[in-house]
Amino acid sequence: MKNNRTEGGAIPLQMDPMIPEGMKNSLNPRHKLWRRIVAQRHLQTMALLGVVWMFIFNYIPMYGIIIAFKEFNIVKSISEAPWVGLTHFREFLADDNFGNVMRNTLGISLIKLFIGFPLPIIFALFLNEIRSIRYKKAIQTISYLPHFLSWVVLGGILATWLADVGIVNHVLMALNVIDQPITYLAEPKHFWTIIITSDIWKELGWSAIIYLAAIAGVSPEMYEAATIDGAGRFQKMWFVTLPSIKSTISILFILAVSGVLNSNFDQILVLRNSLNDSSSNVIDYYVYQTGLLSGRYSYSAAIGLFKSVIALILLLIANQVSKKINDTSLF
Amino acid sequence: MFALKRKTTGEVIFDLANNVFMLCICFITLYPIWYVLINSFNDGKDAMLGGIYWWPRMFTFKNFEAVFASPGIMQAMWITVAKTLVGVVAHVFFTAMVAYALSRKDLVGGKVYILMGTVTLFFGGGLIPSYLLIRDLHLLENFWVYIIPVLFSFFDLIILMTFFREIPEGLEEAARIDGANDWSIFLRIVLPVSMPVLATIALFHGVYQWNDYFTGMIYINNESLQPIQTYLYRVVAQSSSSQMMVAVQGSALTKTVTSQSIKLATMVVTTLPIVFVYPFLQRYFVKGMMIGSIKG
Numbered sequence: 001m002k003n004n005r006t007e008g009g010a011i012p013l014q015m016d017p018m019i020p021e022g023m024k025n026s027l028n029p030r031h032k033l034w035r036r037i038v039a040q041r042h043l044q045t046m047a048l049l050g051v052v053w054m055f056i057f058n059y060i061p062m063y064g065i066i067i068a069f070k071e072f073n074i075v076k077s078i079s080e081a082p083w084v085g086l087t088h089f090r091e092f093l094a095d096d097n098f099g100n101v102m103r104n105t106l107g108i109s110l111i112k113l114f115i116g117f118p119l120p121i122i123f124a125l126f127l128n129e130i131r132s133i134r135y136k137k138a139i140q141t142i143s144y145l146p147h148f149l150s151w152v153v154l155g156g157i158l159a160t161w162l163a164d165v166g167i168v169n170h171v172l173m174a175l176n177v178i179d180q181p182i183t184y185l186a187e188p189k190h191f192w193t194i195i196i197t198s199d200i201w202k203e204l205g206w207s208a209i210i211y212l213a214a215i216a217g218v219s220p221e222m223y224e225a226a227t228i229d230g231a232g233r234f235q236k237m238w239f240v241t242l243p244s245i246k247s248t249i250s251i252l253f254i255l256a257v258s259g260v261l262n263s264n265f266d267q268i269l270v271l272r273n274s275l276n277d278s279s280s281n282v283i284d285y286y287v288y289q290t291g292l293l294s295g296r297y298s299y300s301a302a303i304g305l306f307k308s309v310i311a312l313i314l315l316l317i318a319n320q321v322s323k324k325i326n327d328t329s330l331f
Numbered sequence: 332m333f334a335l336k337r338k339t340t341g342e343v344i345f346d347l348a349n350n351v352f353m354l355c356i357c358f359i360t361l362y363p364i365w366y367v368l369i370n371s372f373n374d375g376k377d378a379m380l381g382g383i384y385w386w387p388r389m390f391t392f393k394n395f396e397a398v399f400a401s402p403g404i405m406q407a408m409w410i411t412v413a414k415t416l417v418g419v420v421a422h423v424f425f426t427a428m429v430a431y432a433l434s435r436k437d438l439v440g441g442k443v444y445i446l447m448g449t450v451t452l453f454f455g456g457g458l459i460p461s462y463l464l465i466r467d468l469h470l471l472e473n474f475w476v477y478i479i480p481v482l483f484s485f486f487d488l489i490i491l492m493t494f495f496r497e498i499p500e501g502l503e504e505a506a507r508i509d510g511a512n513d514w515s516i517f518l519r520i521v522l523p524v525s526m527p528v529l530a531t532i533a534l535f536h537g538v539y540q541w542n543d544y545f546t547g548m549i550y551i552n553n554e555s556l557q558p559i560q561t562y563l564y565r566v567v568a569q570s571s572s573s574q575m576m577v578a579v580q581g582s583a584l585t586k587t588v589t590s591q592s593i594k595l596a597t598m599v600v601t602t603l604p605i606v607f608v609y610p611f612l613q614r615y616f617v618k619g620m621m622i623g624s625i626k627g
Binding site (some may be wrong): 044046050054063144145234237265269292 | 348370429448464468483517554563564566567595601602605609613
């Protein structure tokens with residue numbers, strides 16, 4: 001057939017001026033499609049470069065997950081490794097560290113969710129009530145600053161502050177709250193507090209950006225109407241501002257819930273040490289420890305997959321719940 | 332019209348309390364950074380006595396001299412600068428290029444490409460499969476491990492694509508009539524009018540490149556290829572402070588600096604460039620964050 005020849009690509013490179021508009025439409029649709037692709041070959045090149053990148057750096061590692069079901073050996077290829085089914089997953093559930101790792105991961109994340117999630121909203125609500133625009137902008141700029149510090153630098157600051165000769169011990173001892181200096185980073189019972197406080201300190205202003213932007217979109221007429229009805233500042237915050245940014249809050253909450261198994265790995269890695277391991281070992285760290293430090297690749301990949309699957313399920317649940325309650329969802 | 336209305340007592344108290352609250356937040360935000368700054372400008376031996384809270388007690392530049400005299404620290408700084416510059420240019424250009432193609436409604440297969448990218452937002456291979464890939468690509472102990480695996484980001488693509496779709500079609504049409512192809516439209520029309528969003532992505536990726544220490548830690552053993560954050564990580568987390576003093580051994584500096592004071596000075600030097608850049612890009616990234624969260 002005539003049209004099959006064109007698959008070689010040589011003929012359609014130039015549009016045939018002899019075929020009138022009406023007849024083109026009656027041609028084989030595959031022929032038409034090919035012509036369109038050739039016509040936009042520059043555009044297709046741009047898109048396909050991205051697709052090739054995603055194939056290599058996103059999809060090949062996804063295929064690599066199958067080592068979780070195999071006994072992978074570093075000197076052989078993935079396909080040569082023997083299948084072992086769910087052995088590694090069973091092993092993780094029976095692992096002595098399983099309970100502890102899950103407790104730390106969920107504990108830290110849930111506290112972050114219940115304290116760290118509402119705080120930026122509260123900060124945004126109150127910052128919005130500042131009358132002077134220049135003062136408001138200055139506060140905002142200052143509040144972003146910690147976001148731009150690396151966790152390594154912040155880890156260095158914390159190590160300085162929390163050392164036995166550091167400022168925290170100095171102040172607490174001067175106030176007679178404690179009578180012995182405490183080596184905070186060496187004691188497991190202080191680890192969660194350090195992690196959560198430093199995370200809030202670093203991201204409070206940055207997380208508030210999105211809420212402030214949403215608040216800026218609330219119509220001033222709503223506030224004027226509330227003022228006429230005799231609403232005070234708190235009432236306006238509660239009955240006008242907050243409901244107006246409800247959908248933004250919902251979407252960020254869905255994302256936060258689906259991320260409860262994600263620890264801030266950069267943060268944990270900087271602040272953890274062998275002394276506080278019992279309260280600092282989280283799934284992400286355990287994957288790193290078993291995989292890259294101990295070389296148990298298959299086992300580590302299984303733990304990683306276990307985490308990804310639960311995170312995906314949590315995302316779908318949170319999305320559905322939000323859809324039902326709020327009519328807001330990601331998809 | 333607001334000036335005519337007198338504030339009620341309740342309002343006055345509210346404003347006062349709110350201002351005090353905000354000042355507290357500013358103080359809590361700035362003080363830890365100020366503390367590091369004044370201690371980095373203080374004589375190292377003297378700082379060990381503690382008690383420096385508001386102002387340097389023995390002001391000196393010696394700690395910074397020690398930082399700039401250390402070949403190890405300067406090499407690591409150079410790697411950081413190089414990976415940030417190369418990384419930002421490559422990432423922004425490559426991601427914008429793909430984003431432009433995907434922003435075009437007439438792109439054949441566009442829906443499939445976008446679906447393929449959306450999957451990567453919610454599911455990934457994880458640490459070990461990625462490590463094995465990097466190894467197989469011979470990127471271990473290679474400078475390009477900082478650039479190529481983060482050349483593209485579908486999340487950034489969404490922000491860029493949203494912006495590109497708002498560009499008036501007339502601009503592109505006019506160029507097309509003049510005979511421009513898609514490449515020259517992208518390079519000469521789309522990129523120049525998209526500076527705000529490109530600046531946002533450049534800032535996000537620049538901060539990532541500048542602050543990332545993990546890549547240098549797991550893929551690179553060769554110290555001369557490690558960025559400053561990885562170098563600092565080894566000093567901070569593994570307390571290998573002796574490394575800091577190696578730099579100044581045998582020089583007159585050992586009389587005044589300590590490993591702690593050099594560490595603080597290094598932290599200051601590492602952080603300053605970003606602190607000076609971000610306030611100027613503020614109005615751009617607020618918009619970028621907004622698009623990112625709504626579409627992402």
